[in-house]
Amino acid sequence: MTPPPRRATRTDAQTNRARILAVAGEAFAASSGASMTAIAKQAGVGVGTLYRHFPTREALIVELYHQEIAKVIDLAHTLAAQLPPLEALRRWFEEVARYGKLKYGVSEVIHAATNGGLDDRNYEPFLGAIAALLDAGAASGDLKPGIDPQDVLLQLSVLWRIPPAPDAPARTARVLTLILDGLRTRP
Amino acid sequence: MTPPPRRATRTDAQTNRARILAVAGEAFAASSGASMTAIAKQAGVGVGTLYRHFPTREALIVELYHQEIAKVIDLAHTLAAQLPPLEALRRWFEEVARYGKLKYGVSEVIHAATNGGLDDRNYEPFLGAIAALLDAGAASGDLKPGIDPQDVLLQLSVLWRIPPAPDAPARTARVLTLILDGLRTRP
DNA sequence: AGGCATACCGGAAGGGCTTCCGGTTCATTG
DNA sequence: CAATGAACCGGAAGCCCTTCCGGTATGCCT
Numbered sequence A, B: 001m002t003p004p005p006r007r008a009t010r011t012d013a014q015t016n017r018a019r020i021l022a023v024a025g026e027a028f029a030a031s032s033g034a035s036m037t038a039i040a041k042q043a044g045v046g047v048g049t050l051y052r053h054f055p056t057r058e059a060l061i062v063e064l065y066h067q068e069i070a071k072v073i074d075l076a077h078t079l080a081a082q083l084p085p086l087e088a089l090r091r092w093f094e095e096v097a098r099y100g101k102l103k104y105g106v107s108e109v110i111h112a113a114t115n116g117g118l119d120d121r122n123y124e125p126f127l128g129a130i131a132a133l134l135d136a137g138a139a140s141g142d143l144k145p146g147i148d149p150q151d152v153l154l155q156l157s158v159l160w161r162i163p164p165a166p167d168a169p170a171r172t173a174r175v176l177t178l179i180l181d182g183l184r185t186r187p
Numbered sequence C: 001a002g003g004c005a006t007a008c009c010g011g012a013a014g015g016g017c018t019t020c021c022g023g024t025t026c027a028t029t030g
Numbered sequence D: 001c002a003a004t005g006a007a008c009c010g011g012a013a014g015c016c017c018t019t020c021c022g023g024t025a026t027g028c029c030t
Helices: A011-030 A036-043 A047-053 A057-082 A085-102 A106-112 A120-140 A149-160 A168-183 B011-030 B036-043 B047-053 B057-082 B085-102 B106-112 B120-140 B149-160 B168-183
Strands: none
Touching (some): A011 A047, A011 A057, A036 A047, B036 B047, B085 B120, B085 B149, B149 B168
């Protein structure tokens, strides 16, 4: 049952992958409205190549933002350990909201992906991050016990979808409060 | 400034419009996965005709379900007048959730449309329905005063997106409770 | 170094949504 | 009733995402 001797990844494949990611990074930073064909051409590869490396448009995007997502996840654990539960939760929610705002249009498509827009590599840890915050709150009695992290993720995805407008920050804050109050225990 | 004498709508236009709606109704009831081209062909018209009548795929769908949406809106006012505020709100939310479940995939695309997936003709009344329920709750002291109906609509859209699975009903109920508790006053 | 199998490349092709425009038909007017 | 022109019809064409497959280049073994 030894893993079959994997042949080393060909150098041209590595090069192409890197160049695609670079180009896509720029493209999405600029407008998030870049077609796969355009990205492929810009990267000097055929569309087929692009799709073998990233089987779907979402896969490409998720890969691009994988690192940032990881950072957000880490933050949850940090906050949970350092702040009062309610405070930690609100701060983190704000961070999540801000992140989505930054890449509006991108988050749009991330959201559309699998269950909540994160691939398996991100999904579990993300739920874990939420769980950490919820557990801390449950332990202190501030939050209802036994809340399903998935339900919270679902609600968070709403923040993702607040359209960019002058009143977006205010709306975000309001919705955030609604969500938080729903999670809190009722004295 | 008298309105310009509008010429009567041509009969072929009416016929086509009706036939398109009929065909689309069947098509979406069956699977919700019908292409515009397919609908056009099935209705015996060209794609151009289809698009002049309904400028976009969403427009067609919204038109199809306009009556049902109106019914849901009416229900809100009825419930608000007949039941205790909290009860009315929960019942209505359940109805909204059920409606979305029924046409999962359709609601998917409805949701993607304009602000919340409803055209102007539906959007305002829908907000009005929510406002009626919120006002009743605020008056009785059960709900926070001054909640923005749009924020609630945003949260409701989550119910729309719970994936069809064995545990969907349970999840819906849980999320619904979270939303409701967020709207209630904190004693 | 040479040969082989494999992983990779690239573009053609299929299916979808939407736009555009020349040709046609029907309601209106004289 | 006939002529008229606005409104309508239909499909070709553009753009997008994704799949498929013949051709190719490269890592590995001898």
